[in-house]
Amino acid sequence: MSAAAQDAPDTVAMLEPIMNDSLGRVLVIVPAWNEQANVGNTVHEILSRTTGLDVVVVDDGSTDDTAAVARAAGATVIALPFNLGVGGAMRAGFTYAQRRGYDAAIQVDADGQHDPAEIGRVLEGLRTADISIGARFADKGDYAVKGPRRWAMVFLAGVMSKVAGTRLTDVTSGFRAANRRAIAQYVRYYPAEYLGDTLDSLVAAVHSGLSVTQVPVAMRQRMYGNPSQNPIGASVYLFRSIFALGLALMRPGKTTGGQTA
């Protein structure tokens, strides 16, 4: 993989050509729900590690100071009136990107798990595909996932690889970039259901003829607070994800007349 060749230190130098090249204007969409402890850091890090990127934080009905912290850090804030879930937040973000004429958009989680230094690498994936997924444990990084959640990931990755016609190892990763075509597709259809934001949206995108690629990235542990998945929920996660994926696959290509899968 090319990841080994390019080392971390000169990420900023690496980003320079991206912004001035064919990728054009890029929007970073940060879904955040009660992340006041992390979002400031994340936004600050994104702005300082990259050049020429706009950051929009979608504050999903937080009850804490997420919006104010994000604004202070230099992000534009889309404040949803109540909690819509990651799916709704991302659709709002993509709609914003489309209306403001961005050429590409990339999702970066507010909790600090997605290393802003890797944004450039994930965006690079858009040169060969419409959707680029930053995948963990593609032989990189120390972010470990165990137990049922890991099994679910492996299983989902297997099925999604078939659907997408390319090898994918981490299909629930939220660290993903979209070009104009993919943004338009997301605005038309971005499910809000549980796991729909990652799985169903991908299936729908592939069914509508978009191509997907993955880029290995290192992921970090979230900085403060707990992930929405607790250990007890991990087995439930396995079953719900299978359910979500099954539904997504049975759904006819609702965005286009025919199907490609």
Next chain:
Amino acid sequence: MIVFLGIALALVLVSIVVYMLLTRKLREKYAFFWIVIGLVVLVLGIFPQLLEGLTLALGVQVPSNLLFSLAIVLLLGVSLHLSWEISQAEDEIRRVAEEAALLNTEVERLSARLDQLERGVVTAEPPSRPNATPVVDRVPDEPTLEDDSR
């Protein structure tokens, strides 16, 4: 006695539905189902023989079994319909929420820009445009709006 109860129940149901319709508390599409149910109960209340006849014709053992099964099927239909409607409505609410948030963001952006203009600090390019020439704050040579009002 039980016959009168049945009739009374049906009458109450139908009049509640009609009342809600008249005061626009219920939309026609939901009312339809309830009126049908009310009428069926009314007819069965007035002519209990109908139920017995139907029980015989269908080969059901006891009339009450038939009645309960019918009621369950009807209520299933109603609740399925409601779930469907509510999913639909939730979808619309979500869209509206997103739209409201986006408009809010847009208003914030525009009013920030308006403030700048009113202060007479005009930027070469609207803010938040990457790759455009660096944003330079400059005092305009042209008179601003406020100067115009002289």
